[in-house]
Amino acid sequence: MISNSPAILGPVTTTDVRDCSIARTLEVVGEKWSLLAVRELMLGSDRFEEIVRRTGAPRDILTTRLRKLEAHGLVEREPYQDRPVRHRYRLTALGWSLAPVLTMLRDWGDTHLVGPEGPPVTLRHTCGELLRPRIHCAACGEAVTSRDLEVVTDGTSDRG
Amino acid sequence: MISNSPAILGPVTTTDVRDCSIARTLEVVGEKWSLLAVRELMLGSDRFEEIVRRTGAPRDILTTRLRKLEAHGLVEREPYQDRPVRHRYRLTALGWSLAPVLTMLRDWGDTHLVGPEGPPVTLRHTCGELLRPRIHCAACGEAVTSRDLEVVTDGTSDRG
């Protein structure tokens, strides 16, 4: 094996870790409560108290999550009064761009984690039907399954 | 406000927490390293050591994650030798059904978290183009944006 190099070839390269966009994304929104806060903002909550209530997140944790989302440009925090200064939260376009991620997480739960009573929340498409999301290829328009995909790495080093 | 009920209407229902499929899904795969383990399995790693190497997860944590994924039926663990007994891991169909979630997480990172060198990993669709995933409505076939969706809750209690 090349990667577990013996002493002659130098120190073992401890990072065979894949540099991948999934990992990068999870660095931003992968901590507990982050995606649920984003969900709440998408569903219309814009005040701290409401997000606390609807997610169940500890207040201090939610504070740090919202600050992190703000730092990454997914959320804007704007004062809506002073004395005392209060803020509301709003998703930016970048924040809204997470919608497909949440849609797929929701769909997975809808499909595999519900009882006979059905999904607690559903989304209705403008076509009138409840949304069953499918991934299509933007280039050819066809529906995509994992069998239609081939992994392409640039071959160098640890990326993959 | 109805939800913050005064004493007359009974004790404050501490759980205004939304029962939603996103939260349920995150209960299963939302902990650190879970989705990265699934990613590795999708990319072809099937041995414990390899998943450790490629994700960078602590071995003990990865063990508990794989056990949890197995308990939920996303992963199968099968012995491939005894003396000493060794196992390999494989995604079940249920595990593979997470592919759209990972696809969207990857796409978000590809779109927003890459430098000029581009994404570290890309997926090629059978049509020949690199995959740019879009969500379509299974019912009408149209591409979906968040503006085309209406939230439907059953109205009762805390679900939403």
Place this chain on the structure above:
DNA sequence: CCTGTCAGTAGGAAAATCCAACTTAGTGAG
């Protein structure tokens, strides 16, 4: 004056994660 609201902070307990070392039953090299 008393209570309640909102958006946090503070302090300390509890839980999760991380890390390095160890185990077990082998295989291959010298």
Place this chain on the structure above:
DNA sequence: CTCACTAAGTTGGATTTTCCTACTGACAGG
């Protein structure tokens, strides 16, 4: 035979996060 190495963990303890409860400040309503 001995040494080094492998795979799939397990163990103990340090570190880091998360959680929980209570508190703050500045106001509004009764």
